[in-house]
Amino acid sequence: MSYLKLSSLKKTYPNGVTAVKDIDLEIEKGEFVVLLGPSGCGKTTTLRMLAGLEEVTEGSIVLDGKDITHLPPRQRDISMIFQSYAVWPHMTVAENIAYPLKLRKMDKRAIASKVEEVAKICKIVDYLDRYPAQLSGGQRQRVAVARALAVNSKLSLMDEPLSNLDAKLRVSVRTFLKEIHRNTGATTIFVTHDQAEAMALADRIVVMNEGRVEQVGSTREIYNECGSLFTAQFMGTPPANIQKVALASSRGRLVAAAGGGEGAMPLDLGDRSAFPGMEGLIGNEVFLAVRPENIAIGEPDGVNEASIEIVEPQGAYTILVTRVLGGEWKIMLEGDVDFRIGQKVSLKIDPGKVMFYDAQSTKRISLS
Amino acid sequence: MSARRGKLWSRTVFLLILVTVAGVVLLPILYFLTISFASNYEAYQFPAKILPTFSYPARLRYNADTENYTLLLKKGADFEAVKTTSDASDFSLYCKSQLNVLISPPAVQTLFDRAKASDQAVPIKLRKDFFRNYVVFFILAEGTMRALFNSLKAAGWTILISLVLGGVTGYILARYKFRFSTTFSTSLLVVRMFPAVALSLPLVVYIMRMNLYDTPFALAIVYSVPNIALTAWITSSIFKGISVELEEAAMVFGATRLKTLRTITLPLAFPAIVASSLYAFLAAWNDSITALIMTNDNPTLALLVYRTVGSSTIPNLPAAGAVVLLIPSLVFTFIIKNYINQLWGKVAL
Numbered sequence: 051m052s053y054l055k056l057s058s059l060k061k062t063y064p065n066g067v068t069a070v071k072d073i074d075l076e077i078e079k080g081e082f083v084v085l086l087g088p089s090g091c092g093k094t095t096t097l098r099m100l101a102g103l104e105e106v107t108e109g110s111i112v113l114d115g116k117d118i119t120h121l122p123p124r125q126r127d128i129s130m131i132f133q134s135y136a137v138w139p140h141m142t143v144a145e146n147i148a149y150p151l152k153l154r155k156m157d158k159r160a161i162a163s164k165v166e167e168v169a170k171i172c173k174i175v176d177y178l179d180r181y182p183a184q185l186s187g188g189q190r191q192r193v194a195v196a197r198a199l200a201v202n203s204k205l206s207l208m209d210e211p212l213s214n215l216d217a218k219l220r221v222s223v224r225t226f227l228k229e230i231h232r233n234t235g236a237t238t239i240f241v242t243h244d245q246a247e248a249m250a251l252a253d254r255i256v257v258m259n260e261g262r263v264e265q266v267g268s269t270r271e272i273y274n275e276c277g278s279l280f281t282a283q284f285m286g287t288p289p290a291n292i293q294k295v296a297l298a299s300s301r302g303r304l305v306a307a308a309g310g311g312e313g314a315m316p317l318d319l320g321d322r323s324a325f326p327g328m329e330g331l332i333g334n335e336v337f338l339a340v341r342p343e344n345i346a347i348g349e350p351d352g353v354n355e356a357s358i359e360i361v362e363p364q365g366a367y368t369i370l371v372t373r374v375l376g377g378e379w380k381i382m383l384e385g386d387v388d389f390r391i392g393q394k395v396s397l398k399i400d401p402g403k404v405m406f407y408d409a410q411s412t413k414r415i416s417l418s
Numbered sequence: 419m420s421a422r423r424g425k426l427w428s429r430t431v432f433l434l435i436l437v438t439v440a441g442v443v444l445l446p447i448l449y450f451l452t453i454s455f456a457s458n459y460e461a462y463q464f465p466a467k468i469l470p471t472f473s474y475p476a477r478l479r480y481n482a483d484t485e486n487y488t489l490l491l492k493k494g495a496d497f498e499a500v501k502t503t504s505d506a507s508d509f510s511l512y513c514k515s516q517l518n519v520l521i522s523p524p525a526v527q528t529l530f531d532r533a534k535a536s537d538q539a540v541p542i543k544l545r546k547d548f549f550r551n552y553v554v555f556f557i558l559a560e561g562t563m564r565a566l567f568n569s570l571k572a573a574g575w576t577i578l579i580s581l582v583l584g585g586v587t588g589y590i591l592a593r594y595k596f597r598f599s600t601t602f603s604t605s606l607l608v609v610r611m612f613p614a615v616a617l618s619l620p621l622v623v624y625i626m627r628m629n630l631y632d633t634p635f636a637l638a639i640v641y642s643v644p645n646i647a648l649t650a651w652i653t654s655s656i657f658k659g660i661s662v663e664l665e666e667a668a669m670v671f672g673a674t675r676l677k678t679l680r681t682i683t684l685p686l687a688f689p690a691i692v693a694s695s696l697y698a699f700l701a702a703w704n705d706s707i708t709a710l711i712m713t714n715d716n717p718t719l720a721l722l723v724y725r726t727v728g729s730s731t732i733p734n735l736p737a738a739g740a741v742v743l744l745i746p747s748l749v750f751t752f753i754i755k756n757y758i759n760q761l762w763g764k765v766a767l
């Protein structure tokens with residue numbers, strides 16, 4: 051039996067919006083799970099149901115063997131870091147951290163030493179007597195972390211805790227949160243719409259879309275083995291190049307022609323032998339997805355020729371934009387490579403990394 | 419260059435406006451305060467003094483031909499004869515009633531003797547009993563103390579009723595969306611547009627039925643009607659400003675709803691609660707019209723002052739009464755002012 055189990059969880063708001071439709075999820079003790087998805091996909095709603103701040107419409111939540119579906123928040127033994135941090139402005143930092151401990155009827159000396167302990171971890175010892183208004187955003191955030199850390203709850207929830215920090219701080223706090231998790235082993239559910247954050251932090255990522263779980267897996271699985279077109283489109287910066295194509299076989303090679311026949315040059319995907327189990331797909335329309343970093347560039351040799359339209363140097367890598375099958379494709383090359391606009395090149399696609407999706411269900415077509 | 423001159427211009431104008439406004443507001447208050455310390459004699463003088471006086475520059479002259487004494491008071495550059503008498507008691511009474519000067523007939527006799535010994539008017543010192551008007555107000559206006567307590571009771575009940583009902587309404591308006599909630603909150607303000615009389619007349623009927631007529635509590639009910647609306651209006655905007663997440667955080671970390679209200683919401687709304695109670699206090703404290711309708715044997719202090727004004731031809735006594743009325747509200751306002759601007763960590767929230 052898993053530590054936390056969400057079964058057929060559903061939430062319909064009084065105004066009729068169904069924000070969460072049927073979520074099943076199992077989480078092991080000590081896991082750091084990230085709920086990832088675009089804005090409005092129901093992440094916050096899911097988290098608030100876990101916290102008891104939102105009534106569950108259907109389904110159940112079982113934490114550590116106990117059904118908490120309809121318990122009030124205070125009886126769930128859960129801590130939470132809010133997007134706005136929600137540190138109480140009329141209490142000093144020390145009082146903020148101590149408040150939950152007082153409610154737990156801890157004795158004064160134990161509270162003082164606990165406050166001291168977490169303040170040290172979060173590096174806010176010097177600010178214990180200050181009011182939140184006297185702190186910077188980053189410091190306030192650490193107060194929120196310290197407060198959650200102090201209660202040592204069964205489950206730690208975080209709703210986009212980094213989104214109000216500036217880009218640089220976000221990365222360092224991210225590392226800090228990961229460090230804390232490594233030390234405490236607290237079971238954590240972290241909500242974000244930022245895939246970089248998700249990939250950096252997660253033991254497992256839960257990709258959500260329109261109130262449903264799209265895919266659950268490790269960072270590697272989610273990124274490289276996108277189970278659905280949505281995930282392929284959502285993950286990666288820039289995301290995978292996606293095109294609706296008709297597959298054909300020509301002289302032992304697999305060729306993708308642009309759907310709708312706009313007269314664009316078909317794309318040579320490589321030798322048929324690189325795509326075992328392809329037979330059933332020849333002649334079908336499918337979605338083709340290729341990640342920008344899985345395309346290499348060579349001298350023009352008559353195969354998959356394209357001209358470069360835009361060059362976006364990024365320092366560590368370079369993004370090229372070309373026209374493939376009538377659509378705009380991005381190609382990511384390592385290093386600061388020198389290309390001219392209008393230059394003719396040949397695209398070399400890594401056949402092992404090409405992904406196909408069913409045109410109707412948009413689910414991954416697995417090749418075996 | 420011209421920008422700087424423009425700035426100087428606007429600063430000058432700004433300063434002028436400020437001084438004018440201060441003058442318009444402060445001068446009458448100062449004059450009012452001075453009047454409350456003025457004797458009857460001073461109150462009739464023109465031009466009136468801006469600052470209160472403590473004693474009179476005076477002379478006493480012995481009139482050998484009529485064998486009586488004349489009191490001369492300084493008026494402008496000259497001295498004016500204000501009282502001529504041969505009787506020490508008469509002189510003493512005049513000093514007390516017209517000049518607010520307490521001087522016993524034997525002391526007057528001593529002065530008379532000094533004047534008689536001299537062939538000129540002798541300078542004498544007449545020291546004013548500075549707070550005489552206030553003493554007279556308390557003696558004259560019978561039951562002042564009781565009226566003061568009535569006022570305090572009415573104000574206390576008004577604060578309590580307005581805060582409890584208005585605060586709850588404000589919280590509901592801020593936290594729960596329901597149909598017509600904006601219509602409702604706007605209509606709250608409409609209640610405030612009714613003159614107090616319009617509200618109290620129909621209420622009198624009910625209050626009489628409840629056997630509450632002529633009690634401070636009944637007054638408080640009438641005062642509360644517009645104040646509940648105002649309190650709801652003020653507190654709802656403050657409650658709206660208190661992020662729901664602050665309350666939710668408390669609940670997630672182990673607090674009940676009630677505990678959250680007590681330890682998070684109310685302390686954060688404290689400035690608004692205090693401001694509302696100030697309004698409630700002032701409404702109850704300063705009213706005399708409603709009290710006129712709603713009380714009989716238990717007037718409030720404001721009503722008492724109002725009556726004194728009506729029965730007095732000289733403004734000094736009513737002014738003293740008004741200052742008596744003003745002091746508690748000033749004290750209350752000043753105590754409360756600190757809380758209205760309450761800031762945690764000296765930074766605005």
Ligand SMILES: Nc1ncnc2c1ncn2[C@@H]1O[C@H](COP(=O)(O)OP(=O)(O)O)[C@@H](O)[C@H]1O
Nearest residue numbers: 063065067069088089090091092093094095096
């Ligand atoms: N209190 C609410 N009442 C009605 N609809 C809501 C409420 N909160 C969120 N929603 C709707 O539910 C959907 C999911 O919202 P949310 O869970 O906040 O998404 P996310 O956190 O992934 O951005 C959105 O369409 C949003 O408009």
Ligand SMILES: [Mg+2]
Nearest residue numbers: 093094095210
């Ligand atoms: Mg959200």
